[in-house]
Amino acid sequence: MKHIQYPIRMLCMAALLLLAGCDRDGVDDVEFDVEIQNRADDIRVGDEVTFLFSGNAQYIAFFSGENGNSYANIERDSVALSSLQMSCTVKQQYTDKEYRLKEMIHAYISRDFSGIYDLEHLQQATWTKISGQEYNRLTVPLTENSPTEEVSSTIDLMDYKGTPFYVAFQYNAPKRTDVPASSGNGRYVVAPRVDVNPIALQKVTVEGETVVWDNASTDWGFQVLHEKTTGTSNYSVNDGGLLFQPQQGKEHTDEDVIVWMVSRLIRPWEVEPDRGTAIKSTDAYLPAYSHVYSKPGTYQVTFVATNATLWDSDRTVKQLTITVKE
Numbered sequence: 001m002k003h004i005q006y007p008i009r010m011l012c013m014a015a016l017l018l019l020a021g022c023d024r025d026g027v028d029d030v031e032f033d034v035e036i037q038n039r040a041d042d043i044r045v046g047d048e049v050t051f052l053f054s055g056n057a058q059y060i061a062f063f064s065g066e067n068g069n070s071y072a073n074i075e076r077d078s079v080a081l082s083s084l085q086m087s088c089t090v091k092q093q094y095t096d097k098e099y100r101l102k103e104m105i106h107a108y109i110s111r112d113f114s115g116i117y118d119l120e121h122l123q124q125a126t127w128t129k130i131s132g133q134e135y136n137r138l139t140v141p142l143t144e145n146s147p148t149e150e151v152s153s154t155i156d157l158m159d160y161k162g163t164p165f166y167v168a169f170q171y172n173a174p175k176r177t178d179v180p181a182s183s184g185n186g187r188y189v190v191a192p193r194v195d196v197n198p199i200a201l202q203k204v205t206v207e208g209e210t211v212v213w214d215n216a217s218t219d220w221g222f223q224v225l226h227e228k229t230t231g232t233s234n235y236s237v238n239d240g241g242l243l244f245q246p247q248q249g250k251e252h253t254d255e256d257v258i259v260w261m262v263s264r265l266i267r268p269w270e271v272e273p274d275r276g277t278a279i280k281s282t283d284a285y286l287p288a289y290s291h292v293y294s295k296p297g298t299y300q301v302t303f304v305a306t307n308a309t310l311w312d313s314d315r316t317v318k319q320l321t322i323t324v325k326e
Helices: 002-021 119-124
Strands: 032-036 048-055 059-063 081-093 105-110 149-156 166-173 193-205 210-213 223-228 235-237 242-244 257-262 277-280 288-292 297-308 313-324
Touching: 032 297, 032 313, 048 297, 048 313, 059 288, 081 105, 119 223, 166 242, 223 235, 235 257, 242 257
Parallel strands: none
Antiparallel strands: 032 048, 048 288, 059 277, 059 297, 081 149, 081 193, 105 166, 166 257, 193 210, 193 242, 223 257, 235 242, 297 313
16 A cells, blocks of 8 residues: 555646646737727728728727727716707597597606505605696607607706606506497507507716716616506516506496506716727737727727736726718
8 A cells, every 4th residue: 555655645746836837817918909900090080091000919809989989988977967868759649529629647756755666665756747738848649640659858867866766657647438339440449558658867067978868777777666557567668768658457437547667766967987899808819909989079089908817807998089071
């Protein structure tokens, strides 16, 4: 047994020495440079601006300098605002005489909703109406002359620029006094369908940058609350907007239909940090990269070049200033 243990012990020691000799901190220093192939004094909107690379960078990230893609904003999470507007398009369909000239959809804003999405806390909050036919209200359909109407509008929310708030849409269809026996000839046996799509919050920073939140699911975070309804499947939130579609049944003959969709807490000054575009990974060969600018202006273009192992990394940043003409 002793003759077996000794070689094994030696092998283990050799393996430990080998591992200790591995330089976990070893990473090649980044050697990276970039130049513009185009004539710097003749870059115009719509041109392909081509950047030529040299060096040994394993990874390259690109910041065009445009809104939302600026290296200067990689740690920014808030902005000062010069404008704050909310806009939406509301389409109402399948409206018979029972619901003509009635507002079926209402928009509200609240500073004191608790963020607990149930009816008790919804009703405890103060909700200020921001829809209707008055000035600086979100316009909603009245379907005076047709069963289908679509309206778009924008309102100013600068009074709320410095305070968190929630936005809610309430669908409210009173019970019918007259229920058609069947649909057809302009009659419908269900309450109208309403789509709020798209819905957007547009902010303009004091530096003139425009930021738009227009995804009802991820940006707005709407959640559905059923106040009075027996059917729930046709009230939904998707990336594009909100759907309120009552279904045929008891709820359309002898009770009101009231359904809410309430946003997440909106802090209007918040913004996502800018993210670069990853254009090269370690297994790709990339001697050049092209980008097209859609607006004239002066842009600070940034490339972040990195070499990395599991234990260490080396990085360099190269910046160029270009002017894009009309």
